[in-house]
Amino acid sequence: MSQGVLRSLARSFVNGGNRGGGGGGGGGRYVLGTFEAEFGRRPGGVSCGVIFARRMLSSSATEPAPIDKEKKQSASAEEEEEKKKNGGGAVVPSSYWGISRPKITREDGTEWPWNCFMPWETYRADLSIDLEKHHAPKTFSDKFAYRTVKLLRVPTDIFFQRRYGCRAMMLETVAAVPGMVGGMLLHLRSLRKFEHSGGWVKALLEEAENERMHLMTMVELVKPKWYERLLVLSVQGVFFNAYFVLYLLSPKLAHRVVGYLEEEAIHSYTEYLKDINSGAIENIPAPAIAIDYWRLPKDATLKDVITVIRADEAHHRDVNHFASDIHFQGRKLKDSPAPLGYH
Numbered sequence: 207m208s209q210g211v212l213r214s215l216a217r218s219f220v221n222g223g224n225r226g227g228g229g230g231g232g233g234g235r236y237v238l239g240t241f242e243a244e245f246g247r248r249p250g251g252v253s254c255g256v257i258f259a260r261r262m263l264s265s266s267a268t269e270p271a272p273i274d275k276e277k278k279q280s281a282s283a284e285e286e287e288e289k290k291k292n293g294g295g296a297v298v299p300s301s302y303w304g305i306s307r308p309k310i311t312r313e314d315g316t317e318w319p320w321n322c323f324m325p326w327e328t329y330r331a332d333l334s335i336d337l338e339k340h341h342a343p344k345t346f347s348d349k350f351a352y353r354t355v356k357l358l359r360v361p362t363d364i365f366f367q368r369r370y371g372c373r374a375m376m377l378e379t380v381a382a383v384p385g386m387v388g389g390m391l392l393h394l395r396s397l398r399k400f401e402h403s404g405g406w407v408k409a410l411l412e413e414a415e416n417e418r419m420h421l422m423t424m425v426e427l428v429k430p431k432w433y434e435r436l437l438v439l440s441v442q443g444v445f446f447n448a449y450f451v452l453y454l455l456s457p458k459l460a461h462r463v464v465g466y467l468e469e470e471a472i473h474s475y476t477e478y479l480k481d482i483n484s485g486a487i488e489n490i491p492a493p494a495i496a497i498d499y500w501r502l503p504k505d506a507t508l509k510d511v512i513t514v515i516r517a518d519e520a521h522h523r524d525v526n527h528f529a530s531d532i533h534f535q536g537r538k539l540k541d542s543p544a545p546l547g548y549h
């Protein structure tokens with residue numbers, strides 16, 4: 207009874223709403239189609255009722271035609287087709303807005319399975335980079351940065367010990383923050399001051415994205431437990447804000463801290479590789495995402511993945527120490543071309 211009243215109220219609301227606007231009709235029909243498909247898929251009276259109400263409010267004045275069996279079958283065939291196109295992921299409805307991803311293939315002609323990165327963002331890691339380079343702390347702020355990072359390593363060593371997979375996964379959740387914070391603040395500065403950033407916005411955001419890809423790779427190898435997820439939440443809350451304030455106060459110190467954090471990351475991945483070489487950690491096949499992202503051979507292993515990630519960390523170390531040095535010399539980042547695409 208009350209559902210009938212609600213329906214007629216919704217119908218009159220929709221009818222009224224559509225009187226003035228002819229342009230929304232097509233959109234309404236598209237949304238309607240989507241919800242019809244959803245309506246058909248979802249069992250349960252309550253959720254169906256909610257969907258029905260949403261469908262009424264989103265549709266045009268025209269009463270929807272009943273969904274016959276044939277239409278349902280053709281819709282599910284289309285869904286299957288879409289599913290195949292999206293590498294078996296969630297179904298993406300054809301877009302009213304005209305947005306669809308063109309067919310992308312690998313060099314060997316096979317279909318590109320990733321939505322999170324594209325073939326032109328992949329690269330071969332430069333493994334010739336010097337892993338031993340170290341910025342010797344001389345000034346007070348350098349010593350402060352160095353000691354802070356060394357101090358942060360103590361609880362990390364105690365918590366993770368030699369569980370390097372877990373350690374790497376957790377640390378990557380932190381490592382992807384500074385680039386985003388620095389990039390965001392430089393972006394805002396560029397807007398505020400009506401000036402170019404010298405490529406540094408892009409360079410720092412590239413670093414953040416690269417670190418996030420390290421994390422996306424590590425989660426294929428190690429599944430985080432509930433308390434580790436909780437730890438990530440708290441650490442992110444604290445670290446994001448602390449780094450944000452630090453970057454506002456002293457970008458020189460902020461980049462130096464990251465430079466030293468990256469030196470520690472190189473050390474951690476070197477220890478990880480030692481355990482793989484000794485057999486303490488099994489040298490399992492590389493995850494598919496890593497093979498495509500770093501253009502690794504199909505038979506690449508965990509050892510290859512850790513080797514390229516370590517090379518990335520060495521590049522981040524250099525970029526951040528370089529940025530800190532620019533500030534130390536009293537110059538601005540925008541006046542020193544950023545190392546774009548530097549992996």
Ligand SMILES: [Fe+2]
Binds near residue numbers: 515
């Ligand atoms: Fe990383």
Ligand SMILES: [Fe+2]
Binds near residue numbers: 381471518519523
């Ligand atoms: Fe890094």
